[in-house]
Amino acid sequence: MSREERSLRGAAAVVGVTDDVSPTGELDRTGRELEVAMVLGALEDAGLALADVDGVCHPESAVAFAEYLGVHPTFVESTMTGGSSYEVHLEHAAAAIAAGLCEVVVSVYASTPRSDRTRKRRQPRRGMAGPNPMQEWELPFGLRLPMGPYALAAARHMHEFGTTSEQLAAIAVQTREWAALNPRARYRDPLTVTDVLASPLQVSPLHLLDCCLVTDGAGAFVMTSAARARTLRKPPVYVLGAATCTDHMGITQMPDLTTTPGAVSGARAFAMAGLGPADVDVLMGYDSFTITALLHLEDLGFCAKGEGGPFAAEGGLGPGGSLPMNTNGGGLSFTHPGMYGMFLITEAVRQLRGEADARQVGGAEVAVAHGSGMFLSVLSTAILGTEATL
Amino acid sequence: MTTARAGHTEQAGRTEQAGRTEQAGRTRFEPPVGAESGPFWDATREGRLLVQWCTRCDRGIFYPRAFCPYCAGVGGAEVGGPLEWRQASGRATVHAAVVEHRPEAAGAAFADGAPFCIALVDLEEGVRMMTNVVGSPPEDVHSGMAVTVHWEPLSDGRQLALFRPAEGEA
Numbered sequence: 001m002s003r004e005e006r007s008l009r010g011a012a013a014v015v016g017v018t019d020d021v022s023p024t025g026e027l028d029r030t031g032r033e034l035e036v037a038m039v040l041g042a043l044e045d046a047g048l049a050l051a052d053v054d055g056v057c058h059p060e061s062a063v064a065f066a067e068y069l070g071v072h073p074t075f076v077e078s079t080m081t082g083g084s085s086y087e088v089h090l091e092h093a094a095a096a097i098a099a100g101l102c103e104v105v106v107s108v109y110a111s112t113p114r115s116d117r118t119r120k121r122r123q124p125r126r127g128m129a130g131p132n133p134m135q136e137w138e139l140p141f142g143l144r145l146p147m148g149p150y151a152l153a154a155a156r157h158m159h160e161f162g163t164t165s166e167q168l169a170a171i172a173v174q175t176r177e178w179a180a181l182n183p184r185a186r187y188r189d190p191l192t193v194t195d196v197l198a199s200p201l202q203v204s205p206l207h208l209l210d211c212c213l214v215t216d217g218a219g220a221f222v223m224t225s226a227a228r229a230r231t232l233r234k235p236p237v238y239v240l241g242a243a244t245c246t247d248h249m250g251i252t253q254m255p256d257l258t259t260t261p262g263a264v265s266g267a268r269a270f271a272m273a274g275l276g277p278a279d280v281d282v283l284m285g286y287d288s289f290t291i292t293a294l295l296h297l298e299d300l301g302f303c304a305k306g307e308g309g310p311f312a313a314e315g316g317l318g319p320g321g322s323l324p325m326n327t328n329g330g331g332l333s334f335t336h337p338g339m340y341g342m343f344l345i346t347e348a349v350r351q352l353r354g355e356a357d358a359r360q361v362g363g364a365e366v367a368v369a370h371g372s373g374m375f376l377s378v379l380s381t382a383i384l385g386t387e388a389t390l
Numbered sequence: 391m392t393t394a395r396a397g398h399t400e401q402a403g404r405t406e407q408a409g410r411t412e413q414a415g416r417t418r419f420e421p422p423v424g425a426e427s428g429p430f431w432d433a434t435r436e437g438r439l440l441v442q443w444c445t446r447c448d449r450g451i452f453y454p455r456a457f458c459p460y461c462a463g464v465g466g467a468e469v470g471g472p473l474e475w476r477q478a479s480g481r482a483t484v485h486a487a488v489v490e491h492r493p494e495a496a497g498a499a500f501a502d503g504a505p506f507c508i509a510l511v512d513l514e515e516g517v518r519m520m521t522n523v524v525g526s527p528p529e530d531v532h533s534g535m536a537v538t539v540h541w542e543p544l545s546d547g548r549q550l551a552l553f554r555p556a557e558g559e560a
Binding site: 144152155252253 | 506
């Protein structure tokens with residue numbers, strides 16, 4: 001099959017987004033109430049109604065959620081790849097729309113781990129049912145999830161390439177500079193490399209401030225065909241390229257601790273889009289930990305393998321920099337309810353619409369939402385662009 | 391390192407308070423036995439480290455499976471494939487090592503709750519597994535370090551393959 005035949009370039013667009021986070025880290029609403037509010041908010045943003053929806057994505061059960069919504073979709077998508085689930089939903093929704101399976105797709109996320117804890121709400125224990133290889137071969141050694149696997153990747157990256165804790169910290173520092181411009185961000189105070197290194201070691205070499213937050217958060221997006229998108233309320237944000245790849249589940253099985261399957265998803269998404277790293281105006285790269293973002297810089301081709309440390313330390317990822325990265329303040333400083341990939345999409349869309357207020361990147365035409373799920377296990381890349389990029 | 395821990399009950403990384411008290415803070419999530427890994431765990435009772443081996447690919451497979459995942463590359467994947475168990479030397483090299491500085495956050499309290507080392511090690515036979523490297527200050531364990539297997543009993547008579555620095559390693 002030729003690349004042209006499988007191309008989704010320009011076939012579908014994101015036409016509505018919303019999200020809900022708070023500087024307190026907690027939201028008042030929870031569960032289905034919050035999810036429905038997000039769906040209605042994203043539809044309102046698009047100028048669409050629930051009656052228009054014929055595709056539903058939800059990482060637990062799209063069927064149960066469609067029932068709750070009272071819609072009768074012809075496309076349901078319940079892929080759960082951890083934090084990258086929403087990039088995968090976006091990719092699959094674009095394909096379904098292009099193939100004519102459906103016309104208006106919603107994807108939704110709501111999670112309230114922080115207020116569940118403070119308000120002592122019972123939270124069903126999610127995860128993998130029954131004995132599985134990670135329980136047998138990894139957890140007996142006291143591997144803390146999700147942090148442990150990322151620490152192993154960081155340790156190996158340091159060994160192979162001489163990457164330093166200071167270089168990793170530079171990512172947290174620049175991400176905080178973006179958060180300072182976002183009134184909804186959890187943490188906005190300036191941060192220094194010294195602060196990061198002085199924060200307590202968790203699983204070495206990762207310090208507390210190398211790690212993402214635990215907050216409540218929710219969001220949704222709506223997609224439709226390019227033709228219908230042009231009739232709606234907001235400027236369409238087109239899917240120019242999308243691709244996903246997984247090469248392991250547990251970290252023991254990762255073929256190369258220093259290269260994520262994002263090297264594959266990124267290359268495929270860029271090829272579909274007919275673009276390259278130099279064309280990217282905004283990079284939304286899932287920052288569960290500083291090492292995660294560093295690996296994206298290398299695997300997406302913004303710098304060579306092994307050069308992520310010096311590249312990050314040179315600066316350029318913050319406001320006014322040459323590669324604006326995680327302009328909402330990221331999982332490190334804005335919000336991180338557990339599966340943060342939704343917020344990569346909502347922020348990328350706002351940047352491309354010119355709706356990003358004080359953190360707006362001037363003239364942004366191309367944005368990348370690069371999701372990372374599980375333990376560097378499932379990477380999904382979406383290249384998004386304005387009308388001008390078609 | 392060989393304290394018997396009968397009555398020591400864990401679930402999903404959480405340890406019963408009673409077991410923890412009895413064992414002076416030493417707790418470990420004990421591994422289930424997977425469908426294909428019975429021979430591996432049985433051998434640990436005798437202190438033998440086994441590796442599943444594909445005789446067609448002539449390479450080790452870890453974790454144990456019902457088929458050889460590498461045979462797909464040579465067009466011969468089949469359930470049950472030409473698999474056998476081979477005894478490993480117990481010698482390995484550290485691929486990557488980290489230190490858990492907050493054992494309580496990991497739901498684990500080895501070495502009386504002191505920081506401990508988690509590592510990925512490459513066995514001489516070419517497969518990679520996770521372990522704890524003991525017998526060394528955890529922060530001294532590093533990529534490239536030579537280690538040898540060191541058995542730690544589990545509550546049911548099986549043993550867990552830990553590693554310790556090989557002779558001559560700092």
